[in-house]
Amino acid sequence: MSRFRSIWQASLNATKKALTWNLEDLMPPAERLIFSFNSKEELKKWHLYSDSEYGGLSSASLEISEVDNGLKGTGVFSGNLSVDLAEDSKWNISRGGFCGMRSKKFDGFIDLDSYDTIALKLRGDGRSYISTIYTENWVNSPGQLEDNSWQAFVHVPKDNWYIAKIPLARYLPTWRGNVINAEMEMNQARILGISLSVNAEGGVPGARTGTGDFKVELDWIKAIRTGEYT
Template sequence: MSRFRSLLQASLNATKRALAGNLEDLVPPSEKYVFRFNSKEELKRWHLYSDSEYGGLSSASLEITDSPNGSSATGVFSGNLSLDVNDGARLKISRGGFCGMRSKKFDGYIDLDSYDTLALKLKGDGRCYISTIYTENWVNSPGQQEDNSWQAFVHVPKDNWYIAKIPLARYLPTWRGNVIDAELEMNPSRVVGISLSVNAEGGVPGARSGPGDFCVEIDWIKALRMQN
């Protein structure tokens, strides 16, 4: 009889462990790292772009900081914004003034369907930056093969670490940097890329703007579930 009770108890314990594991799968953690800027290997997952591709004179770099006293390293996105353009450029724009860093194509997708907020830990220069989420294009028409893009402003206070929490519902659909008036719904389960960019002009009131140097330090990007 005692052997039967032992077998029964072992079976119940195994069932509880299995159920607990299934519940963890069904209810993801309340936060999820998307990127951590703590190594040079991490920076290889990103590429830079700027108006220099179209005849502008802006420039950007993405580097890793030293980590003194045992502190973790962070990424530094910096450069110079210029409104000038190169007269001899093959692809001509009328005015420059933008730089960005974008994650390279994932091997598959990032599924953020269980989360409602994107958070970025930043230390900046008082400028307004643009956070962009790229999702798989739901309509693969011949005229639009690009990913869908969704953008939100991020005003980064100067000199102090700041965690910007942006609800996914606040991201607006855009086409080549311009907000479009269309009934579109983001598909957070099919995220194909993320970027952070800066423009010399525009942004939110009170933010630093205009041509010149820019610099923002990045610790991590996370997905959060703020609503239960």
């Protein structure tokens, strides 16, 4: 009888371990790296845009920082914000003074449904930047072919490295930079891309504003699960 009990107990323990392993396999990790900025190859996943596409005079670049002693580099998004228009501009834009970096579309989409926060490790200049998430268009409005976009401000303190954590619930639906006054829920399971941009005006109270130079360094962007916003 004791031998039977030993075999039964061993079988039960093995079953419990198998169930535990299966649960661990099903549970995504607490954080997911979306982008790193430590090589020129990584920067090829991004493209730049600015008001210069519409006759403005703002400019931007995205480069790898210089590294010493074998340390990894970081991405440096920098440039100059201007609200002026080129003299030969054929455009009539109402708002200039912006630059941005947007990721190229993923091969399909990524699923962030198991996470509640976007985290960015960056070092900046005291300005406010705009973090944008693009999701698959599920509004299906007539003539609307663009991806849905969701935006939140990121105040980047000057000089020191800083990890900004933005709850996904804080991202607001927008249409061409303007907040949509509608009740919408982000489709976190179908993320198509991400961008980081800066405007000459606007932002959180206390942040640096105005035309002139801007610069922010980026180490990585991650999705994390804190459990605080679920």
